[in-house]
Amino acid sequence: MAGTASGLFLRRFCTNTSGARKWSVAQVFRSNFADSLERLRADVSGSDFVAVSLRRTGSPSAPWHRISCFDTLETAYSKARHAAEKFQVLQFAVCPFEVGASKVVAHPYNFHLFPRDELDIKRPSYSFVCQSSHLASMVDEGFDFNACIYDGISYLSREQERLAKVWKGIAVHGKHLEKSSPSPSVADAVFLERTRSRIKQWKNAFEDSSTRNDEPLVRSMRKLILGSEEYGSRPSTTIDVCSQRQVQLALEVLAEFSEDLVPLVIPAKGAGAWVVRAILTSSKEDKILLEQELQNLEHEQTKAFQGFREVIELISGAQKPIVSHNSLNDFTSIYPMFLAPLPSNVDEFLRSLCLVFPQVYDVNHMMKEIAPLGKTTNIPTALSFLNNRFFAPIDVEVSPVTGSEGKIHGLNVVRISHLFVKLCSILRSAPESSQSDSSHQAGTLERFANIFRPWPSADPLDESISIWRNDTRRVNCKDVVFLWGFRKGLSTKMLKSQLQGSHRVFSENFDVRLVDKSCAIVIFWQPGLSDTLLSIMNSSDVSGPLWDLVSEGLKAAGYETYTKLCRLGLFEADLADAFDHNFANHDDYSLDHSTGKNYEIHSSSESMIYLEDL
Amino acid sequence: MNRRCPVRALSRALSRALTTTTATASQAPTPSTFPLKNVTGSNFEPALESLREHVRAADYVAVDLEMTGVTSAPWRESFEFDRYDVRYLKVKDSAEKFAVVQFGVCPFRWDPQELCFVAHPHNFYIFPRQELSFDDPAAYExxxxxxxxDFLAKYQFDFNMCIREGISYLSREQENELLRHLEESSCSQNKHKEFRDVPLISIADVLFSERIKNRMKEWHDELLHDRNCEQFNESSNDSKQQLQTIFYRTRPALALSGFTAHQLRLIQQVTRNHFEDIVYVCVNVQNTCVQPLLVYTDCNTDKDLLMKEVEDENRRGEELKIHSAVGFRHVIDLLSSEQKLIVGHNCFLDVAHIYRKFFGQLPFTAEEFVSSANKHLPYIIDTKVLLNSSDILKYWMRRSKTSLSSSFARLCPQIALGYTSTDLASKACVKVEVQVDDVRASSWNAGAKHEAGYDAFMTGCVFAQACSHLGIKFHPHSSEILAHDEILEKYVNRLFLSWNNQNIIDLSTGSVTGNSVGSTYFNNRYSKISFENIILIWGFPPKLRAREIKECISKVFGPTSVTSVYSLDKTTVFVQFKEAGLVSDFLGLKETLERNDDPISILNPLWKLLDGGNTCAADYETYKEICSSPVSKVYFSDQAWAVGIKWKTKLLKSDVPGEEGIQKQGDANLSPDNAGDSVLGKTNMKGKKSASDDIDRRSFSCGEILDSLCAHEAERVRTY
Structure with missing residues (x-):
């Protein structure tokens, strides 16, 4: 009996790439969350990297909503943000892995999330969009929606937790920050003085030894008059406040009595009033004891709030490098689950993300280093691609899981780990372990860290490792013009032939690419022509064949208008509608953004074909 | 004695056997549950056929829907301050955004022999699956x-079943659109039939083309010399799997299989360039896969004929696909064409969903919606309206809640709880039996609440019982009679537009009444709201509560000026003024204060509301406009911004004649002195404690102002 058990154990432990079907992944729900979390904690601390993989309820359906090769980091972020706000993460796979000599030891966990409103505060998510085809394919893969919705783990971001504490009226140990304003207003002064005298009176009543021996009746009368209450075994009093400002003022007063008073801020529950409570302690030791007590209580109460966020806190706290397959999409989803709503600005996003996840690797980008034409965007094809062209045998060991037989769902994260290690070994930056030879490793791997832009910018090193003919041409986004208002269903070729010869700007070398059925990009290979086109389209002296096109409704806009559309979130189904919408409200938006930035965007005649079906 | 005993024993045994068989038979699927027919994609076709019979025979059909949600944002919930047109816009938004996942249909038929109703509860799992690849994917979000x-999950809704096997559907509008698209694409296909040759660059392509050419030539020659295909078949064993001789519409043909798309293109090219009498066509095989064929034709006319045949057949195939994608809508078409009385409980939203999902886009106004919905579903009755409108039924309900489950328990205790008492009350009870797949049952355990099939059954039972209390007699085949019954007639097609303020809309006329039919108990508290007295304020400083806003406005316009302040969400309030004139006064003053933005404006008590510089105010029509937007942000202030409202105050037309009424902040088209003086003058008159701030009264010393402020603050402190 014991023999078979250990045999089974061994076999399962030693499964390698060939036995991928035998890998099993810990499936985590609300019911087994606490146990899994403890195991994950141990696994993460012993790991070199942590791979993550997210599954959402849908992906953008309109062609131009998807991140494309003509996107800059800024527009790509806007698009990713739009999708992240729309769709809900239902599955969050985490896989800490250790890297050995041509071996990966992976510990995959598949967390099922559901944004259940556990606290009745309409958080973490009031509603979310589902795409029926996406859900159907998830069911086909074996995803269990019943388990996910009945028993999925909920979560609150840090900011939501802070708000939840306020809404739920959870007492917070009041900390007086500093003297709020040098010259308090009259009303403030009145409030301060009134509070101060009340506290003094109340405190004196307890310190005054003469009253100790009063009759119970007198004591309770005094209690009533002074408004004294009990907090546990300690006496306390309540200060009513009616604004945040007064909370601060009350704390300012209480700070004057800090040697034996502990302030406690109790937020309004619903429509009630906020309250600041002062608790009287008998000694310094007693005060420390009380503060400790309060902190524990607070911690206990908020632990229930964060739910799945505890996993993200754990990963962030361990400061391990994160490996992801599509880092921009993944982290625009993780950010609002973890920190706060997504900022509108990509720089701000990256800055605050870097504070919590200092090192993020995107296997997709590393893959592009090897196959720059981007044909290998899904993981199995990328893996087989590498297997066919390189000799980099990496064995994968998946630590065995008890109690989830036959559930292989969520294996993607193991494949990401596998792909990452394989890529590292191919790119000669073997991430053996973080201890040995760390300086060398850091140098080679580091250049892949924290790249969130959709397409890696040209790098002199690119040429040196290019394996295929690299015909990627780059164009400055200033030389790009968006055209719309032509007849729908026009092919690229037909549009190009219509444009050719319609005006002298089209006599030079240019290319046309359809973004969706309503809008196209014209790429001028000679600088300056785009400005000419834009200015003649807006002037009245259009003539010849171009005039015919314009009179049929053809319109043009530069790249900065496109950037603006994305930033404002004008995600209409057709890009042409979005442009028209923007023009209709033209005056209302001021360009608060410097449009003079020179974005390098990436364009290649090859990728124009492939990337449309990403 | 001895002789009679065995007989009795036998009869007892017989009866026991009989009861056991009926018991097991009647509760066939699982003995403990309510008998209910669950219908998914796998058993839809036969279920639809049997449902057709039941609906045709039915006196009325009860329906119920389960959706993935009701409101897309908290402020889209139903409020007391919702006028009926705003309410309709909210319902419209809900029906457009959420999906229906379960549809309960329960036909009820009066059985004159047994003197009971026979119900056929059906529970359809439906899912908006995209069945046709050429449809717009955005329609399936x-x-x-x-x-x-989460609520559905609490009642054990099977999401996996719904997603995996839910029946898909197309609305009539979608179907027409797809058919039109098909028409267009086949037209354009005919037009652009020029082919471009693929340049044969790689040597593999050249070899492949050559080989195919030879193989085709061989086949072609053999066809011409000796039309014995069997012989040919035997001779070609090299690529038997890839090329197979078949007959396509009496013509010899080669079926191509196992080629890549590129290879097929090369084959097509070879055919076009080298064989006059062989045609390359793609035909649909059993509506699932496309089979490329090389067909031999005798002459050019035959060739044209063949092309036309193939085209027609492919077209028919596509049409069939569209037809089969109609799916669950067949059930709705059935209900619509049979013109049966449809019974729902608080079903305005349900009707809107049915319209949006199975007919087409919802119109912009409630009146238009009602008239076109009435064309499709001519008789609808809402049991909630019925229970709240009839005094007789109110007596029977004995003031209990009119939610579906509580009215079911109150009106039909014998069905809900299985009582079979013989007291007087149960005499009046309507008997209902349930029939599923030819098995009839008269007793069962209670079904799962909030399962559409069971909810529809409950609704139907409540309706039957209500009819019986109202004294309506049931006849066989009384369907038309039921809808036109003189007692029932005044309740037909009257639905609650909003349960909160008891607005009832008449589907046959489109008129909206705040009062119910024939009721005396009705609570008319909210019907007297005059919407021109209402303004909407959003974007005010956070933490400002409704009471503070009321105080702050009362200080300026007088203590009785504000009737009520109602929070829409934490960013937005409705302020109802005593009279309509105050609305324009308020908006004017707000605009003036913001335009001046000097220390004097800041001392106005209203400034507290305007502090932060993001406070926007507008009249009720703007609220309607914002509700009609397809955008749904969680907070109203974000919504207003997203809708494109970039101004801060919407002045009313009476104030600014000639202007559109929308004015950007800073556009000083009001004469500043006049407007400012008049409004500020009013401020001084009305605002008792307000620190006066008219320009003429600069004589007020700073000290005086501070004193008054201090007094006011101190008083405020006291009140808390």
Whole structure:
């Protein structure tokens, strides 16, 4: 009996790439969350990297909503943000892995999330969009929606937790920050003085030894008059406040009595009033004891709030490098689950993300280093691609899981780990372990860290490792013009032939690419022509064949208008509608953004074909 | 004695056997549950056929829907301050965004022999699956409200079943659109039939083309010399799997299989360039896969004929596909064409969903919606309206809640709880039996609440019982009679537009009444809201509560000026003024204060509301405009911004004649002195404690102002 058990154990432990079907992944729900979390904690601390993989309820359906090769980091972020706000993460796979000599030891966990409103505060998510085809394919893969919705783990971001504490009226140990304003207003002064005298009176009543021996009746009368209450075994009093400002003022007063008073801020529950409570302690030791007590209580109460966020806190706290397959999409989803709503600005996003996840690797980008034409965007094809062209045998060991037989769902994260290690070994930056030879490793791997832009910018090193003919041409986004208002269903070729010869700007070398059925990009290979086109389209002296096109409704806009559309979130189904919408409200938006930035965007005649079906 | 005993024993045994068989038979699927026919994609076709019979025979059909959500944002919930047109816009938004996942249909038929109703509860799982690849994928996105999905989960809704096997559907509009698209694409296909040759660059392509050419030539020659295909078949064993001789519409043909798309293109090219009498066509095989064929034709006319035949057949195939994608809508078409009385409980939203999902886009106004919905579903009755409108039924309900489950328990205790008491009350009870797949049952355990099939059954039972209390007699085949019954007639087609303020809309006329039919108990508290007295304020400083806003406005316009302040959400309030004139006064003053933005404006008590510089105010029509937007942000202030409202104050037309009424902040087209003086003058008159701030009264010393402020603050402190 014991023999078979250990045999089974061994076999399962030693499964390698060939036995991928035998890998099993810990499936985590609300019911087994606490146990899994403890195991994950141990696994993460012993790991070199942590791979993550997210599954959402849908992906953008309109062609131009998807991140494309003509996107800059800024527009790509806007698009990713739009999708992240729309769709809900239902599955969050985490896989800490250790890297050995041509071996990966992976510990995959598949967390099922559901944004259940556990606290009745309409958080973490009031509603979310589902795409029926996406859900159907998830069911086909074996995803269990019943388990996910009945028993999925909920979560609150840090900011939501802070708000939840306020809404739920959870007492917070009041900390007086500093003297709020040098010259308090009259009303403030009145409030301060009134509070101060009340506290003094109340405190004196307890310190005054003469009253100790009063009759119970007198004591309770005094209690009533002074408004004294009990907090546990300690006496306390309540200060009513009616604004945040007064909370601060009350704390300012209480700070004057800090040697034996502990302030406690109790937020309004619903429509009630906020309250600041002062608790009287008998000694310094007693005060420390009380503060400790309060902190524990607070911690206990908020632990229930964060739910799945505890996993993200754990990963962030361990400061391990994160490996992801599509880092921009993944982290625009993780950010609002973890920190706060997504900022509108990509720089701000990256800055605050870097504070919590200092090192993020995107296997997709590393893959592009090897196959720059981007044909290998899904993981199995990328893996087989590498297997066919390189000799980099990496064995994968998946630590065995008890109690989830036959559930292989969520294996993607193991494949990401596998792909990452394989890529590292191919790119000669073997991430053996973080201890040995760390300086060398850091140098080679580091250049892949924290790249969130959709397409890696040209790098002199690119040429040196290019394996295929690299015909990627780059164009400055200033030389790009968006055209719309032509007849729908026009092919690229037909549009190009219509444009050719319609005006002298089209006599030079240019290319046309359809973004969706309503809008196209014209790429001028000679600088300056785009400005000419834009200015003649807006002037009245259009003539010849171009005039015919314009009179049929053809319109043009530069790249900065496109950037603006994305930033404002004008995600209409057709890009042409979005442009028209923007023009209709033209005056209302001021360009608060410097449009003079020179974005390098990436364009290649090859990728124009492939990337449309990403 | 001895002789009679065995007989009795036998009869007892017989009766026991009989009861056991009926018991097991009647509760066939699982003995403990309510008998209910669950219908998914796998058993839809036969279920639809049997449902057709039941609906045709039915006196009325009860329906119920389960959705993935109700409101797309908290402020889209139903409020007391919702005028009926705003309410309709909210319902419209809900029906457009959320998906229906379960549809309960329960035909009820009066059985004159047994003197009971026979119900056929059906529970359809439906899912907006995209069946046709050429349909717009955006139409298959839907919203889920977390709370609603969680609610469904609480009642053990099977999401896996719904997603995996749910029946898909197309609305009539979608179907027409797809058919039109098909028409267009086949037309354009005919037009652009020029082919471009693929340049044969690689040597593999050249070899492949050559080989195919030879193989085709061989086949072609053999056909011409000796039309014995069997002989040919035997001779070609090299690529038997890839090329197979078949007959396509009496013509010899080669079926191509196992080629890549590129290879097929090369084959097509070879055919076009080298064989006059062989045609390359793609035909649909059993509506699932496309089979490329090389067909031999005798002459050019035959060739044209063949092309036309193939085209027609492919077209028919596509049409069939569209037809089969109609799916669940067949059930709705059935209800619509049979013109049966449809019974729902608080079903205005349900009707809107049915319209949006199975007919087409919802119109912009409630009146238009009602008239076109009435064309499709001519008789609808709402049991909630019925229970709240009839005094007789109110007596029977004995003031209990009119939610579906509580009215079911109150009106039909014998069905809900299985009582079979013989007291007087149960005499009046209508008997209902349930029939599923030819098995009839008269007793069962209670079904799962909030399962559409069971909810529809409950609704139907409540209706039957209500009819019986109202004294309506049931006849066989009384369907038309039921809808036109003189007692029932005044309740037909009257639905609650909003339960909150008891607005009832008449589907046959489109008129909206705040009062119910024939009721005396009705609470008319909210019907007297005059919407021109209402303004909407949003974007005010956070933490400002409704009471503070009321105080702050009362200080300026007088203590009785504000009737009520109602929070829409934490960013937005409705302020109802005593009279309509105050609305324009308020908006004017707000605009003036913001325009001046000097220390004097800041001392106005209203400034507290304007502090932060993001406070916007507008009249009720703007609220309607914002509700009609397809955008749904969680907070109203974000919504207003997203809708494109970039101004801060919407002045009313009477104030600014000639202007559109929308004015950007800073556009000083009001004469500043006049407007400012008049409004500020009013301020001084009305605002008792307000620190006066008219320009003429600069004589007020700073000290005086501070004193008054201090007094006011101190008083405020006291009140808390």
């Amino acid at each position: 839907f919203l889920c409200q977390t709370a609603s999905v």
